[in-house]
Amino acid sequence: MTVLVTGGAGYIGSHIVRAFGLAGLDCVVVDDLSSGHREFVPDDVPFVECSILDSATVTRAMSEHGVDAVVHLAGFKYAGVSVQRPLHTYEQNVQGTVALLRAMHEADVDKIVFSSSAAVYGTPDVDLVTEQTSTTPESPYGESKLIGEWLLRDAAKAFGLHHTSLRYFNVVGSAVPELYDTSPHNLFPLVLDALVDGRTPRINGTDYPTPDGTCVRDYVHVADLADAHVVAAKKLxxxxxxxxxYNLGSGDGVSVREIMTAVAAATGIDFEPEIADRRPGDPARIVASGELATRDLGWTMSHSVEEMVRSAWQARQNHPA
Structure with a gap:
């Protein structure tokens, strides 16, 4: 069996490719390297450098490598920036998914695991999000992910696509030091880069309606997340x-300020975060139940927040900017 991983040269995608290798399944990676890294893809994994908008090339890659299923991660993933770049976000995430589904149909590939997001929920009016919680995204990014889910649903009705979408929020940590988060917008690399550079990490907004005024999120270790994608693909x-x-949630949120405290403990660097304005598109709290994923996918959170921070710090130290 061979799985095509779109965005497989990125932080999350490369961990998923690694997890497939450990599970004994072959992969092919499609990535335009707009945010991914060629060195994240193992030498023995076929790599096609192209955008998923290039439907003809993606179709050819599927046919040439005998692809049986797709894990779709490629896209523009920055909720806050998407508010300033809505057209780019829709082009990459909506038109890109349309092009990918067209390529799958042409290549007679009918199974896909879609990397969705907890951003589809916006700011929920419940303490614990379930799959039945209303979807009210507050950013073009969240909207584009919800549209992606609709596209899969409609493709299933039209030509029998077998699919599932995995919704999650803050993915952190590293399974191995060679694979790490290089996003210019995600919390962990922002904080760790600041400490390495001798700067003070910053909290964006302390006036949210949460216990300590900072955003509350589900933080998920990337290795646990990767395993869930592999299980879902194998079941399809x-x-x-x-x-x-499916929500890939912990059921227990952690605030940004609590993450700062964990970072100080893991790094041994004592600091008091600077306070800045809120970022547009950031909901106050998203904490999700993972019970349904536990039932069907064996989903489990096997890493503590402390382990998430330590692994991210080790990777950052091994790869200075």
Missing amino acids: LAGEDLEPV
Whole structure:
């Protein structure tokens, strides 16, 4: 069995490729390297450098490598920036998914695991999000992910696509030091880069309606997340039916200020964060239940927040900017 991983040269995608290798499944990676890194893809994994908008090239890659299923991560993933760049976000995430589904149909590939986002929920009016919680995204990014789920649903009705979407929020840590988060917008690299550079990390907004005024999120270790994608793909390949969406949540949120405290403890660098304005598109709190994913995918959070921070710090130290 061979799985095509779009965005497989990125931080999350490369961890998923690694997890497939450990599970004994072959991968092919498609990535335009706009935010990914060629060195993140193992030498023995076929790599196609192109945008998913290039439907013809993606179709050819699927046919040439005998692809049986797709894990779709490629896209523009920055919620806050998407508010300033809505057209780019829709082009990459909506038109890109349309082009990918067209390529799958042309290549007769009918199984896909879609990397969605907890951003589809916006700011929920419940303490614990479930798959039945209303979807009210507050950024073009969140909207584009919800549209991606709709596209899969409609493709299933039209030509029998077998699919599931995994919704999650803050993915952190590293399974191995060679694979690490280089995003200019994600919390962990922002904080760790600041400490390495001798700057003070910053909190964006302390006036949210949360216990300490800072955003509360589900933080998920990237290795746990990667394993869930592999299980979902294997179940689809085995002909099993899955729910259309699953939350990969911890059920227990952590605030940005609490993350800062954990970072200080893991790094041994004592600091008091600077306070800045809120970022547009950032909801106050998203904490999700992972019970449905536990039932069907064996989802588990096997890493503590402290382990998430330590692994991210080790990777950052091993790869100075």
